[in-house]
Amino acid sequence: MKKLWMWLGLLLWCGTIQADDRPPNFIVIFCDDLGYGDLGCFGHPTIATPHLDQMAAEGQRWTQFYVAAPVCTPSRAGLMTGRLPVRSGLCSPKRRVLFPDSAGGLPDSEITIAEALKGAGYATGMVGKWHLGHLPQFLPHRHGFDQWFGVPYSNDMDRNQKGPKGWDALLDPKYEYWDVPLHRNDEVIEQPTDQRTITRRYGDEAVRFIDAHKEEPFFLYLAHSMPHVPLFRSDRFIDRSQRGFYGDVIEELDASVGKVLDAVRSRGLSENTIVIFTSDNGPWLEYGDMGGSAGLLRAGKGTTFEGGMRVPTIIWWPGTAKPEVVTDPGATLDLLHTFCSLASVQLPTDRIYDGSDLSGRIRGTGPSPRNSVFYYRGDVLYALRSGPWKMHFRSRPRSGAKETIHKTPLLYHLEHDPSEKKDLAKKHPDIIERLKAVAEAHTATLKPVENQMIKVLHE
Numbered sequence: 001m002k003k004l005w006m007w008l009g010l011l012l013w014c015g016t017i018q019a020d021d022r023p024p025n026f027i028v029i030f031c032d033d034l035g036y037g038d039l040g041c042f043g044h045p046t047i048a049t050p051h052l053d054q055m056a057a058e059g060q061r062w063t064q065f066y067v068a069a070p071v072c073t074p075s076r077a078g079l080m081t082g083r084l085p086v087r088s089g090l091c092s093p094k095r096r097v098l099f100p101d102s103a104g105g106l107p108d109s110e111i112t113i114a115e116a117l118k119g120a121g122y123a124t125g126m127v128g129k130w131h132l133g134h135l136p137q138f139l140p141h142r143h144g145f146d147q148w149f150g151v152p153y154s155n156d157m158d159r160n161q162k163g164p165k166g167w168d169a170l171l172d173p174k175y176e177y178w179d180v181p182l183h184r185n186d187e188v189i190e191q192p193t194d195q196r197t198i199t200r201r202y203g204d205e206a207v208r209f210i211d212a213h214k215e216e217p218f219f220l221y222l223a224h225s226m227p228h229v230p231l232f233r234s235d236r237f238i239d240r241s242q243r244g245f246y247g248d249v250i251e252e253l254d255a256s257v258g259k260v261l262d263a264v265r266s267r268g269l270s271e272n273t274i275v276i277f278t279s280d281n282g283p284w285l286e287y288g289d290m291g292g293s294a295g296l297l298r299a300g301k302g303t304t305f306e307g308g309m310r311v312p313t314i315i316w317w318p319g320t321a322k323p324e325v326v327t328d329p330g331a332t333l334d335l336l337h338t339f340c341s342l343a344s345v346q347l348p349t350d351r352i353y354d355g356s357d358l359s360g361r362i363r364g365t366g367p368s369p370r371n372s373v374f375y376y377r378g379d380v381l382y383a384l385r386s387g388p389w390k391m392h393f394r395s396r397p398r399s400g401a402k403e404t405i406h407k408t409p410l411l412y413h414l415e416h417d418p419s420e421k422k423d424l425a426k427k428h429p430d431i432i433e434r435l436k437a438v439a440e441a442h443t444a445t446l447k448p449v450e451n452q453m454i455k456v457l458h459e
């Protein structure tokens with residue numbers, strides 16, 4: 001069914017597009033565990049990010065942009081499919097996709113951004129961390145990517161016995177402590193991956209992809225492994241940042257972004273290429289200096305406070321996206337819709353989507369259509385945002401901490417109080433009732449058949 005839909009898409013697209021109507025290229029640069037407060041242009045006082053700062057100055061800095069979940073796998077599933085992970089089944093906290101000994105992955109029935117664009121004649125490439133299933137049937141080139149160079153899961157997995165126990169290996173990391181495989185499509189070309197050079201090599205591979213496909217529409221998904229612990233950087237960046245080791249890692253990522261943007265500019269592709277820079281979830285605060293910062297936002301990775309799911313986001317499209325700070329809400333869930341809209345791709349109508357088309361807001365022709373955000377941990381709805389209001393049914397103060405179920409939900413006005421400090425529930429019972437109705441309407445859309453996917457993948 002999915003393959004038929006892709007071929008139909010390609011036929012329709014070929015019939016309607018004119019030779020001089022080449023649709024834009026898309027590049028998504030996705031960091032791992034980068035916090036809201038970790039970039040110069042998002043307020044960090046000592047991490048130097050000149051390339052990202054310039055990208056933000058030339059493009060749009062989105063200050064209320066969200067991911068689909070506060071941890072890696074479900075966040076990536078949401079980005080790739082435009083659907084909340086509770087629909088695709090990639091939402092369980094169990095050991096299903098997260099670890100090398102698990103057997104699950106992104107179901108074939110899901111349609112990724114790569115598959116949707118491939119149906120419109122795009123070249124599709126992925127560089128970096130996948131983490132949507134490491135078995136052969138789940139790898140990126142089974143989900144619409146023509147090519148993949150990268151690692152199948154997080155860089156702290158496949159840990160061996162060569163390093164010290166516990167956190168010590170993470171606080172003084174050597175790449176030999178982890179047997180993470182580096183793939184080129186099905187083939188493992190290096191194991192353990194020399195993570196010291198991984199950011200540089202991802203950037204080089206991204207530039208090679210751009211060069212190889214500059215004459216045709218392309219989609220490049222560049223999913224960095226950094227700054228997820230264990231941290232690594234290449235020799236040129238050691239002891240370079242005023243912020244220390246973590247700052248070195250971010251400054252190398254910044255240089256990599258500069259390299260990709262330079263490639264786009266120098267090949268004359270700037271005005272026909274949208275580059276989106278963002279992160280998969282908030283900073284891993286538990287690692288202290290080895291983790292990032294959520295800036296003024298509360299908490300970090302693994303939580304449904306803003307620090308866990310609001311991410312620093314820059315959208316760059318010279319000549320089309322007017323340089324500005326955008327305070328409208330947006331989400332990685334919206335990228336599939338936005339790209340399909342810009343590439344004139346029709347999405348199938350046989351499933352529920354959770355994304356919206358941001359292309360009007362990017363072009364400056366109208367507001368973002370997104371008005372709500374749903375904050376899940378696993379398959380449980382912890383909180384929701386509607387307009388400026390956010391209500392928490394449950395919360396955890398930090399990743400791994402015990403959850404609190406709030407008998408009276410917590411209520412914050414995020415635009416007055418982005419740090420979620422002042423609970424206004426007692427003052428606004430009417431808003432609590434209104435948000436409860438929004439939550440009920442949302443949960444009513446979770447079809448039993450979609451939830452069954454969770455059970456299938458557990459087996």
Ligand code: MG
Pocket residue numbers: 032033071072228280281
């Ligand atoms: Mg992550």
